[in-house]
Amino acid sequence: MMKKIRIGAAQGFYGDTIEPAIATAKYGNVDYISFDCLAELTMAILLKDKQKDDNLGYTRDITTSMKALLPYVKEKGIKLLTNAGGINPVAAQQEVIRVAKELGMDDLKVAVVTGDNLIDQIDDLIAQGVSFNHMETGASIDSVKEKLKFANAYLGSMPIVEALKQGADVVVTGRTTDTAQFLAPLIYEYGWSVEDWNQLASGVFMGHLLECSAQSTGGNFSGDWEQVERVEEIGYPIAEVDASGEFIITKVGERGGLVSVDTVKEQMLYEIHDPSAYITPDVIVDLTQVKLENVGEHHVKVSGVKGKPKPDQLKVVMGYEDGYMGQVLMGFSWPDALKKARKADEVIRKQIEQKGLLYKEIHTSYLGYDSLHGPLAKEPSEDLNEVYLRMAVRSKTKQDAAQLGRLFPPLFLNGPPAAGGFYGNIPTRQLLGMWSALIPREIVESQVKIRVEEVGTYV
Amino acid sequence: MSNVLLKDMAQVRSGDKGNTVNIGLFAANEDMYKLFAKQVTADKVKAHFQGLVDGEVIRYEVPTIHAFNFILKDALNGGGSTSIRVDNLGKCFGANLLRMEIEVPEEVGV
Numbered sequence: 367m368m369k370k371i372r373i374g375a376a377q378g379f380y381g382d383t384i385e386p387a388i389a390t391a392k393y394g395n396v397d398y399i400s401f402d403c404l405a406e407l408t409m410a411i412l413l414k415d416k417q418k419d420d421n422l423g424y425t426r427d428i429t430t431s432m433k434a435l436l437p438y439v440k441e442k443g444i445k446l447l448t449n450a451g452g453i454n455p456v457a458a459q460q461e462v463i464r465v466a467k468e469l470g471m472d473d474l475k476v477a478v479v480t481g482d483n484l485i486d487q488i489d490d491l492i493a494q495g496v497s498f499n500h501m502e503t504g505a506s507i508d509s510v511k512e513k514l515k516f517a518n519a520y521l522g523s524m525p526i527v528e529a530l531k532q533g534a535d536v537v538v539t540g541r542t543t544d545t546a547q548f549l550a551p552l553i554y555e556y557g558w559s560v561e562d563w564n565q566l567a568s569g570v571f572m573g574h575l576l577e578c579s580a581q582s583t584g585g586n587f588s589g590d591w592e593q594v595e596r597v598e599e600i601g602y603p604i605a606e607v608d609a610s611g612e613f614i615i616t617k618v619g620e621r622g623g624l625v626s627v628d629t630v631k632e633q634m635l636y637e638i639h640d641p642s643a644y645i646t647p648d649v650i651v652d653l654t655q656v657k658l659e660n661v662g663e664h665h666v667k668v669s670g671v672k673g674k675p676k677p678d679q680l681k682v683v684m685g686y687e688d689g690y691m692g693q694v695l696m697g698f699s700w701p702d703a704l705k706k707a708r709k710a711d712e713v714i715r716k717q718i719e720q721k722g723l724l725y726k727e728i729h730t731s732y733l734g735y736d737s738l739h740g741p742l743a744k745e746p747s748e749d750l751n752e753v754y755l756r757m758a759v760r761s762k763t764k765q766d767a768a769q770l771g772r773l774f775p776p777l778f779l780n781g782p783p784a785a786g787g788f789y790g791n792i793p794t795r796q797l798l799g800m801w802s803a804l805i806p807r808e809i810v811e812s813q814v815k816i817r818v819e820e821v822g823t824y825v
Numbered sequence: 826m827s828n829v830l831l832k833d834m835a836q837v838r839s840g841d842k843g844n845t846v847n848i849g850l851f852a853a854n855e856d857m858y859k860l861f862a863k864q865v866t867a868d869k870v871k872a873h874f875q876g877l878v879d880g881e882v883i884r885y886e887v888p889t890i891h892a893f894n895f896i897l898k899d900a901l902n903g904g905g906s907t908s909i910r911v912d913n914l915g916k917c918f919g920a921n922l923l924r925m926e927i928e929v930p931e932e933v934g935v
Contacts, residue, residue, distance in 0.1 A: 405905075406841070406842070406843070406904075406905060406906065407905045407906045407914070410906040502843070502845075502898075581838075586838065586916075588836045588837050588838060588919065588920075589836045627890075628836065628851075631836075631849075631851055631890045631892060632836055632837075632838040632849060632851065633838070634849070634887075634890065634892070635838070635847065635849030635887065635892060635894045636838050636840050636847070636849060637840040637841070637842055637847055638847060638894060639842070639845075639847065639885075639894070639896055640885055640894075641885050641887050641894055642885070653887065654886075654887055654888075654889065655889060656887075656889055656890065657889060658890060670889070685906065688903070688907045691909045693909070727909060729902075729909050729910060731910070731911055733911075737911040737912075738911060738912045738917040738920075739917065739920075739921055739924075740876065740877045740910070740912075741875070741876030741877055742873070742874065742876070742877060742921050742924060756911065758909040758910075759909070760909050797903075797906065797907040797909075798906040798907060799903060799904065799906070799907045800843050800844075800904045800905075800906060800907070802843055
């Protein structure tokens with residue numbers, strides 16, 4: 367029989383449930399389980415953790431997910447690949463090792479990939495001629511350089527492949543592309559060369575379909591979403607890939623959800639720009655000839671993915687301090703709920719002015735009317751039963767942001783009638799702006815390091 | 826000819842990348858795909874999102890799955906981690922596109 371590699375998805379973001387991945391480990395007959403823990407926003411969250419404690423900066427649910435899944439590494443030989451390392455991959459590796467020790471798995475090999483973190487080298491790299499101009503607007507980095515908090519290049523699959531070659535059972539990385547953990551096992555198992563563009567592209571696309579966990583198996587599905595079975599115990603996707611790169615997306619029967627052309631195609635374009643040039647460090651993927659076919663219940667066959675040579679540059683995403691947000695919620699009741707809430711907004715805006723509070727932006731929306739649709743929401747034709755006024759401000763300092771909440775309580779006695787349900791103590795949030803730029807790949811690749819540690823010998 | 830909301834004939838999914846939102850718009854069949862091709866243009870989408878999207882709108886075509894991918898620039902109040910909007914990740918932009926109405930000839934049906 368022709369060899370097939372089965373890869374299961376474990377997590378689509380930091381905080382995603384691990385239960386479906388456990389079911390995949392138990393029933394899915396998979397060889398690998400791959401995680402994508404890092405959204406753009408996640409790096410900002412992890413940075414805040416690391417600012418509080420230098421040993422943090424990785425996705426902390428790695429502890430529970432490893433406790434749940436490491437036993438299957440031993441029992442079934444499933445390998446686990448994760449970018450949970452975030453901005454502190456070595457600390458994440460140590461945490462995996464600690465959990466493995468607790469489980470008595472002394473012979474487990476845990477690898478860590480480093481080298482994506484460029485925050486301490488920005489000045490040096492600029493001196494070497496890397497412009498770090500914004501890749502979309504072309505703007506100079508000067509305006510944000512002093513406020514940078516993190517800067518990570520997106521690594522591809524190759525360091526993970528190397529870790530697998532060195533015998534790793536678990537590979538922990540920092541910032542990789544979302545798909546790197548999914549493609550790597552295929553390169554390793556099938557021995558694809560770095561120029562097998564179509565195969566590599568197919569592997570990346572498979573990763574893309576799996577990286578957002580249940581978004582391929584009926585989660586966040588805009589089609590017949592009411593027909594998706596057992597959403598409360600939804601399953602995560604599994605890909606069965608052959609040596610040519612063609613694959614089938616499926617899931618375990620023990621979990622709910624739906625795998626169909628309709629669920630898979632929604633994920634196909636998710637967060638992609640030009641479908642003929644989905645750029646990754648390993649290959650540029652062309653999705654314009656992809657064919658999706660239902661080939662059985664919960665089985666979708668994917669073919670026709672094309673690849674083009676990989677780019678000369680890697681993407682770097684940096685986060686910079688961009689002030690603070692304060693926000694407040696206050697409810698208003700029928701009759702004239704929306705009118706009352708609007709009046710309250712007017713009152714607060716006037717008081718902000720009177721008190722001379724300096725906000726860069728004041729944003730008002732009404733929960734129950736336009737908070738998700740903004741200016742596209744249609745004015746309600748009937749009087750709403752209730753509506754929440756939500757105000758948010760952007761300010762330079764945390765103190766200014768916090769001031770907003772203090773303006774609201776007097777409204778109960780001094781403002782429009784019948785207000786209820788006040789949420790004034792929402793903590794202020796530090797805002798982080800994102801700066802994307804390109805860097806010649808050799809600069810990053812020359813500093814990537816792979817270290818494999820055996821649990822029993824780790825000091 | 827009747828006016829039909831995209832809500833009643835299409836699938837969508839949207840997401841963020843920096844300050845840009847993408848919306849995948851999926852037609853159920855070839856006939857509808859052709860209708861969308863003519864009527865759900867980049868210009869029309871740009872006009873539809875007035876007040877929410879400040880930048881350029883680009884449309885890409887993926888005929889093998891009867892889909893379009895719309896790129897909406899300057900759409901997220903700076904981007905997910907700096908936006909002060911409620912939908913800071915653009916997850917509802919797809920739903921917002923479903924508010925668009927197009928003209929459907931009787932023979933296509935919905």
